Amino acid sequence: MELSDLPIRDDLQGKSPYGAPMIDVPVTLNVNENTHSVPAEVRASILEALSGALENINRYPDREFVALRLALADYVNDGAKGHSAPVTPESVWAANGSNEVLQHVLQAFGGPGRSVLGFPPTYSMHPIIAEATGTQWVTAARDADFEISPATAVAAVKEHQPDVVFLCSPNNPTGTGVSLETIEATYDASDAMVLVDEAYIEFAPDDHPSALRLLEGRPRLMISRTMSKAFAFAGARLGYLIADPAVNDALRLVRLPYHLSALTQAAATAALAHHSTMLATVEQIREQRDRLVTELTKMGYTVWPSLANFVLFGGVVDPHATFRGLLERGVLVRDVGIEHTLRVSAGTPEETSAFLEALSDVDALARLEK
Incomplete structure (x- = not known):
């Protein structure tokens, strides 16, 4: 039996549930969690x-x-x-x-x-x-x-x-x-x-x-x-x-x-x-968010100022390919469906470094393939 076979409400027909990917990778920066442990x-x-x-x-x-x-x-x-x-x-x-x-x-x-x-x-x-x-x-x-x-x-x-x-x-x-x-x-x-x-x-x-x-x-x-x-x-x-x-x-x-x-x-x-x-980690997370803004801008991306614990960056030619490339390198970010953008959560300094290094690697590979 499929979902479509069930007598669900008419206004729910064809809808999809919330589905942020849950993938076990070393660096998870896709759902804006606080990546610091509770003391x-x-x-x-x-x-x-x-x-x-x-x-x-x-x-x-x-x-x-x-x-x-x-x-x-x-x-x-x-x-x-x-x-x-x-x-x-x-x-x-x-x-x-x-x-x-x-x-x-x-x-x-x-x-x-x-x-x-x-x-x-x-x-x-x-x-x-x-x-x-x-x-x-x-x-x-x-x-x-x-x-x-x-x-x-x-x-x-x-x-x-x-x-x-x-x-x-x-x-x-x-x-x-x-x-x-x-x-x-x-x-x-x-x-x-x-x-x-x-x-x-x-x-x-x-x-x-x-x-x-x-x-x-x-x-x-x-x-x-x-x-x-x-x-x-x-x-x-x-x-x-x-x-x-x-x-x-x-x-x-x-x-x-x-x-x-x-x-x-x-x-x-x-x-x-x-x-x-x-809340002691809030300032540390702000620092990593601002670091992401700075470094992504240097890499040539369009970055919107963020008041939160994540950064939306644009200028991504193929978000799906970049998402997959990062995932292959153990980094999970979020494709939020805005054209040519991806979103990344601010994590620990080590997680931020891992993301930036993986993104640089994906960018370099994309340039070689061109």
Whole structure:
């Protein structure tokens, strides 16, 4: 039997699932993971917390994940890019990765007969989550160099009249940011719910403002984040949302009961207690990102400035051939489907060197074949 033989929903016919390659190679730089390991002292604290949680694993977990929400609020208030008012635990939501957070948002505010507006190229899961929730995915073009001006955002909102707007800042896969002026103009242009996806915000320069500065007095504004990237916690699956408490009440209507396991809550809460240690690698990753920008530019590629932990570079004559050539040399990057481009994550210094050496080798071979 084939998938097409099953009576799946009509709107899912012919669709493909999310499919970033999972290939065992020495240097994996394709899904923007933090390639630094969790420090030993933090692992010890997490193990202790997990041991404690296991004592009551026969019971359902705290449905309201109170301790975790308090820890997340403390972390955000302790230095996350500045904001106009302290974040309270009541303003925090969490789920199994930011993808589930986005799913909750569209289950509550999207759905059949409603639409969500995005600005591609952007995070590939945005349209997939829209499809999964029966929400119409509508798009608008970006400005030059993947920017979104206030005027462009407002025009798109007025044209499409969406129920939800997704803005990704820093944007995946381009690394570009969205200004507070654009976010504010988008919010003011309609009655839509506006979600700013800040999965990579910790990698942005210290003077790059978070949408948290706009949160007070804007009950339709939502900010999603994750512990997968800067926290090196991708395998734990913990994403969170910061919004008006009423928004979280709406999300309670659609979440599954006890959706966050006791083990997830314990591990994430323990990691957040060590957030300074967990984030110690952020500056190192920024350095490797900037090194990639510099070296790729020297090699003759077009490189877009990045506020995230990855770099999009253009001028790739045959992305598929270059991808295969790098893979043959033990380096996995990402073809994101933008013509003549590839995306590479910033890893350790050794991983960056391995990528640059492999790319130089592939380039030299391509010139010889010509």
